[in-house]
Amino acid sequence: MAMYRLSGAIKMLVLTAFVTCGCGGKPVEEQEETTNSTQKEIVSVPGNLVLNPGENNPRNSEGDFIELEDGKILFVYSHYYGESSSDHATAYLAGRFSEDKGKTWTKEDVEILPNEGGMNVMSVSLLRLQNGDIAMFYLRKNNTDDCIPYMRVSKDEAKTWSDPIACITDDEGYFVLNNDRVVQLEDGTLMLAVAKHAGPGMEWRGRADLYAYSSTDNGQTWERSEMVPNPKEIVLQEPGLVELADGSILMVIRTDAGVQCYSYSKDKGKTWSEVEESTLVSPVSPATIERIPGTGDLLAVWNNNLSDDPDIAKLRTPLNSAISKDEGKTWTNIKTLEDNPDGWYCYIAMDFVGDEVLLGYCAGNRPGGTGLSVTKITKLGADWFYKE
Template identity: 60%
Template structure:
């Protein structure tokens, strides 16, 4: 097995020629598979697409969801279901849910409305989290305008049958804040944390591609929230869509969608109050979000991202392939690197990760560039956890 180690900031994982070769093999394998199974790499590992949510009439987009396991063993997946004819980020949408009673193998055929459309535009970007006190927290963005979008949270004490009134997570400033789906974490001591990028404010309505990055934290199970210091970021680098993962040494790592050819990272030694200057990370990617979570049963990190360093002209800047990798040293190096999806026409992003017993569920946007369904299609993939450690 080849071990890819990255001690220098910005060093890549897989060279461009390897990406192209993997993509070519992947296309061949995809055409040979049937019954919903597709090959995850040239080594032959398979994953199942267990649910596909394509657009339809009065439903131009389905995207950006999250999972939670209920006490009766069912899995709930909640996502943004758009209505009307416009699939843009500001189009009307509500939060819809699907259930699985067999560990994610099959799913209910009809949507259940979880949260109706609120605000002037929509609700989107769901994060579900089972809190240490047993309550289920449902985070999402309530979008009123291009200068008014903040994360809010609702709580359920009856296993997602009913939800509390929404609580605003940002009250110290106003503006358009982006919290990606499946991004809220709870530390071992109970502190809740979320990371956001601020792109505009009512006092200055100009939209800034480079988001100002903040982490907010709560020590009362999400009822009130405090802002950490703004994350220092280098000039000339676009920073967007941050996520968080707790490290074994007590630090919290913020991983950041960025320009410059890779993800960027910042670290907090004080549970989110202060942050180091963001630097290039060892996950090469276009300007596209990654997702990193800890695997409960092994303690390793799982990364899902677009392993695309831009060296292959056909996919330069594109959100393909969709790659998974494991780290046993909290992100210093990555092993077991394999492409889950590698269609050059694909558009894979906004992943949600869920671990259920001995299996992994991944939900992600899986549209087509040619048909312009980029973010309109969401797939849920399921595979054994042991497959992450093969090859």
């Protein structure tokens, strides 16, 4: 498969303090069991909540935040049950609440949505709509060629939810929508980006076809874009969206190119530019990029990892942040959130609460087989991300 050549400018982004790693999306039980030893002190930001696996709960992952009208914050995530932590194992959507802006959290789960899929429901996005309602998006996974994002709406602050609405009705297949991925544009359009990996009669493949789906009626109906052009036929997966200051849309894409890749839409997501490399060095692992309300800058959280050693270059550690003041073209203020060489950091949810940032992400131990099984929530001041 084609690979981009990394420029010197891209390599400048790599933190020289790390000899670390990131990787490519296999279920936990398929990940390698090698361990990297290190003598330096391991960086790990404090955790306000750590959701560890337990009895009949082999994995907790891929969630999102919503701030409620009463000031509480709700975190909804994929709660696996049974014996397996595979992406295709059984899971329902569970919630935890915070009454102090994310400093502390309730100790017991509340079931938000039971498992209505043949395999599971997982990978949550929560969004406060412009009309005041709360929208919850999730994957309903029935089998390996039937996985579709659905939307439910709450008009009573997440106490009850509407009947589900399928976001894809014009096609069948296995579509991936990551957690914390749905956006509402300034003009009210809802938009999500998906990666199609399989369909009826198709063999499942890692190199997905990417599309955006948009809705101008608060999610009642959805229209598909043209496919994102991929002339170099690299592996494209797990896209996310950011509305830029000029009204165009940036799609951020997990790839095998050694960097995150970009595609742009100037017509509200109907068509997309050819995929191009960004300066965010990355393994095959997703990045989350959102706009900081207080400054208007973009904040990225991702695995800033580059190595000539292929066993290191695929690992999802360290976990870093960076700031862009030019709409994602260049990135500065690179910070380290986590750098345990045995860690596995990915599927980041980001929420801005006042002048603070809440992050929720997978933070398990790869050699221990819990890479995607542990979710960590941490709270940091927005100014922390600007410090040199």
